[in-house]
Amino acid sequence: MAAALRLSCLCFLQLLIVIVLFINTSADNSIEQAEQFQSLSNSTMTNRLSGNDELRHEHAEDDPEAIASMVDMSIRNSTERRKLGYFSCRTGNPIDDCWRCDRNWQRNRRRLADCSIGFGRNAIGGRDGRFYVVTDSGDDDPVNPRPGTLRHAVIQDEPLWIVFKRDMHITLKQELIMNSFKTIDARGVNVHIANGACITIQFVTNIIIHGLHIHDCKPTGNALVRSSPSHYGWRTMADGDAISIFGSSHIWVDHNSLSNCADGLVDAIMGSTAITISNNYFTHHNEVILLGHSDTYVRDKVMQVTIAFNHFGEGLIQRMPRCRHGYFHVVNNDYTHWEMYAIGGSAAPTINSQGNRYLAPVNPFAKEVTKRVEPWEGSWRQWNWRSVGDLLLNGAYFTASGRAAPGSYARASSLAAKSSSMVGMITSNAGALS
Structure with missing residues (x-):
């Protein structure tokens, strides 16, 4: 009987050893796979920029509902952590x-690149690069x-x-033409781009613009402007947009x-x-x-844009936004x-x-x-426009159209x-932010 008991104990110990070895092997494999994935994620900018046209136009989401679920989970997790006292801020944003909520955010500035949501959530800007401190507010020579x-x-x-090293008021002589993988981060200082040209994001990718005052932008152009260390070229007249996005992707x-700009505040x-x-x-x-x-430019059918958490305030007239073709x-x-x-x-956009929260003006004809x-009477009735959970105040009303099925709005859900x-x-x- 004692011998049989010893044999049973020995078999049990051997089984435990096999299980432990299996778990360790699986963990090692998982770590190795994670390291391989991280290596792929940290590919160079040269690799990212190869095939430039594909970079700009292949980013329309196939499964936006998965994005919505992922963001919803992150919101719930953040909310639960706040309940546990990990965060002191309770904005709900x-x-x-x-x-x-990070008291040391100034030391962890690049964490901002991981905070975007919606269709531009993968815009990393200059997250993988070094810091560049702007010390000079001048713009004397757009070529050099x-x-x-x-x-x-x-x-x-x-x-x-x-x-930025300090508060600045920057008056640009010509468009500020951005190169790919850049973040402009004005947190902690008061930076105005005003009374001249403003920002152009053209044929590039991965741009973050954060914390600027941009106003009183004016048409400029018919001049030479540099767009990279190796290239400058002739620019025709610009419209005077605050931020102009042209043929670009992954923008936040x-x-x-x-x-108060000459043309639009944000054009994409x-x-x-x-x-x-x-x-x-x-x-x-x-x-x-x-x-x-334009209504005839059908390549804008790939467009997917999230407009979230903005305040459309005093003195505005129209286009908040004005949409064509896309989602x-x-x-x-x-x-x-x-x-x-x-x-x-x-041009039949999906909205x-x-x-x-829509607060209508006093004017009874603008509710x-x-x-x-x-193009012709009644064609818009097929366009997919819907209002879900909106708060309509002071007589505001939203005219819906198209299909009511949620699946019709999958590519316009972020x-x-x-x-x-x-x-x-x-x-x-x-x-x-001040």
Whole structure:
């Protein structure tokens, strides 16, 4: 009996040893796979930029519902951690809670690149590069910019995280033409780009624009302008947009204050896609946001843009946004002013409006949130425009059209909307942070 018991114990110990060895082998394999994946993720910018056309136009999401689920999970996890006291901020804004709850955010600036949501969530900007400190507010020579200027920083070929030494007022002589993999990060200082040319994002990828005051932009051009250390060329007249996005992808425009420019505040055209416009404060302007080049430019069908957590404030008239062809998710924004309409479109765009707060103006003829520009009467009835959970105040109304089925809006869904009752809190810090 004793011998049988000893034999049973021996067999049990051998089984335990086999299980432990199996677990260790699996763990080693997992670590090796993770290291291989990390190596692939840290590929050089040269590899990223090969096949430039494919980079710009292959980023339309095939499964946006998966993105929404992922973002919703991150929001819930963040909320649960706040309940445990890990964070002191309680804004409910998932972008801000990602970095502003870190008391040492100034030492961890590049963490911002991991905080984007929506279609532009993969815009890493200059996360993988070194810091570049702008020390000179001048812009004397757009062809041969001085080191230390903003223009010298944005044209470099390498990834850069661009910060500012002090408060600055920058008046640009010509368009600020950006190179790929750049972040302009004005947190902690008061930086104005005003009273001259403004920002052009053309045929590039992975750009983050954060924390700027951009206003009073003017048409410029018919001049030579440098776009990289090895190239400068002749630029015709620019329209005077605050931020012009042209044939580009993976763009994130966050926490800027924009107003009073000659043309648009943000324009995205010519096949641009994978864009998030978030936490901005728009004021005193006519045609605010244009998304899509023209009704005949069908390449804009690839466009996917998230408009989230913005405050559309005083002195605005129309185009918040005005859309063509593509897929547009308008979520948890605060519309407190418009004179003509808030959201417009042509060329059958898909517009998914969720959890916004629309406060109509006093004018009884401007209560409608939406405006269609159609080639013939009634053609817009087939366009997929819907309003889900929006708060419509002071007589505001949203004219829906097209299919009611949720699947019709899959390619215009980029994150899980919060209740419209939270919009005031979510957007309370919109614009450049002081």
